[in-house]
Amino acid sequence: MIHDFLTIHDLTPYQFSHIMDLTRKIKEKPHHFRKRLENKILAMIFEKPSLRTRMTFETGMLQLGGEAIYLAPSDIQMGTRETPYDVAKNMERWVDAIMIRTFAHQIAVDLAQASAVPVINALTDLLHPCQAMADFFTLKEKIGDLAHMKLAYVGGGSNVCHSLLLAAAKTGTEIAVATPAGYEPDPDIVKKSSKDGQETGFKILLTSEPEEAVRDADAVYTDVWASMGQENEKEKRAEIFPPYQVNSALMRKAKKNALFMHCLPAHRGEEVTDEVIDSSQSVVFDQAENRLHVQKAIMLLLIEPKNKNG
Numbered sequence: 482m483i484h485d486f487l488t489i490h491d492l493t494p495y496q497f498s499h500i501m502d503l504t505r506k507i508k509e510k511p512h513h514f515r516k517r518l519e520n521k522i523l524a525m526i527f528e529k530p531s532l533r534t535r536m537t538f539e540t541g542m543l544q545l546g547g548e549a550i551y552l553a554p555s556d557i558q559m560g561t562r563e564t565p566y567d568v569a570k571n572m573e574r575w576v577d578a579i580m581i582r583t584f585a586h587q588i589a590v591d592l593a594q595a596s597a598v599p600v601i602n603a604l605t606d607l608l609h610p611c612q613a614m615a616d617f618f619t620l621k622e623k624i625g626d627l628a629h630m631k632l633a634y635v636g637g638g639s640n641v642c643h644s645l646l647l648a649a650a651k652t653g654t655e656i657a658v659a660t661p662a663g664y665e666p667d668p669d670i671v672k673k674s675s676k677d678g679q680e681t682g683f684k685i686l687l688t689s690e691p692e693e694a695v696r697d698a699d700a701v702y703t704d705v706w707a708s709m710g711q712e713n714e715k716e717k718r719a720e721i722f723p724p725y726q727v728n729s730a731l732m733r734k735a736k737k738n739a740l741f742m743h744c745l746p747a748h749r750g751e752e753v754t755d756e757v758i759d760s761s762q763s764v765v766f767d768q769a770e771n772r773l774h775v776q777k778a779i780m781l782l783l784i785e786p787k788n789k790n791g
Contacts, residue, residue: 482782485593487602489610489647490673494681497651503778504618504771511544514777519546521577521784525603526552526568528559528583529709533745534603534611537772538580538780545777547784550576559588569595578784599783601776606640606708607667611779612744613644615771616702617652619764622771623740624699628653628682633698633735635659635691635725636752637718638666641704641744646670646685650678657686659694661721691725692734700740703727703752719751728754732762740764 482499483491492500507514523542525535535551542549559565569592572579578599581589586607593600602610617627624630632649634642638660646666649656650673658666665687675685688694695701706722707715732739741753741763749755758765 484783485596485600485602486610486779486783487589487593487600488608489613489644489651490677492651494651497648500614500775500778500782501618501621503781504614504775507777507781508771508774514545514781516546517781517785518542518577521545521547522575523547523549523780523784524552524572524576524579525549526557526559526579526581526583528554528557528581528588529604530554531582531604533769533772534582537769537776538603541773541777541780545780547577559583559592560585565591566595568592569600573597578780601779601783604640607643607670608647609640609644609744610647611772611776612641612768613648614775614779615768616645616742616744617648617654618771618775619742619768620654620700620740622767623764630699631655631657631697632700632702633657633659633695634702634704635694635727635731636703636722637661637664637706639704639708641702642666643670645702646674647677649685650674650681650683653678653681653683655684655686657688657694657696657698659688659691659725661725662689664721691731695731695735695739698735698739700742701727701732701735702742704744705746705748706752722752726752726754727757729756732757738762742768745769 539549565588573596580601580603582603584606586605589602589605706718741757743765
């Protein structure tokens with residue numbers, strides 16, 4: 482297993498599959514893993530607030546027998562009060578792993594490069610790998626073979642979109658991404674996913690037409706139009722993105738009973754209608770639950786002595 486979990490790009494298809502398998506075991510028999518991280522400590526650095534990230538990491542660490550320490554945005558002020566290097570060199574002497582939820586992706590990279598203990602990316606402006614792992618575990622649970630399904634993403638080229646592309650490449654999942662002009666996914670992420678997917682049969686479609694993206698999709702995914710840190714773009718995006726709303730009419734273009742997915746929090750009435758997110762096709766709360774299980778798997782693989790993994 483890799484030393485840190487910063488991006489799905491760093492995983493081999495085998496490692497990706499191993500995380501999926503371990504997640505399933507943890508979810509099915511959580512009592513078997515109750516003391517696996519006993520006496521281990523996770524530091525949780527939050528430069529962006531969150532409901533799901535804090536609850537699932539802290540709960541997960543407690544359920545594995547360890548402890549988690551929450552550090553609020555005002556506690557460290559990384560990059561202004563203290564450098565990532567100095568933070569890492571302090572933290573590695575006190576804790577067994579570091580989770581960070583921050584803005585610039587380079588902060589997480591710098592922290593990991595300096596740290597002797599594993600660093601987990603719980604979200605940056607570029608990537609949201611733990612979310613995508615939970616999403617693909619949910620798809621595996623609900624549909625089955627990830628290599629024979631189509632996932633449609635409708636919205637802006639966000640950190641979630643980027644991690645979904647990288648995850649689809651590892652599994653051979655067909656993915657279609659519909660974004661407004663000027664809001665496409667990062668070209669470097671598209672390039673990496675295309676390269677990663679050469680051995681898995683991965684297919685990608687980038688389009689500006691939502692109906693083209695969702696045609697025959699097994700699952701339709703969307704995200705907020707303006708993420709945290711993009712508040713100054715909110716009004717502009719509110720004018721551009723309405724044609725990309727996931728509503729009943731758009732869902733009807735996908736396969737019958739196609740799943741609806743969202744990383745949450747959702748802005749109801751904007752990127753998705755109540756009718757869709759509250760429908761029987763919606764698996765948004767399954768995704769949220771699965772954050773807990775997949776992150777427990779990641780923490781086990783990174784923190785636990787390697788001869789005990791799995």
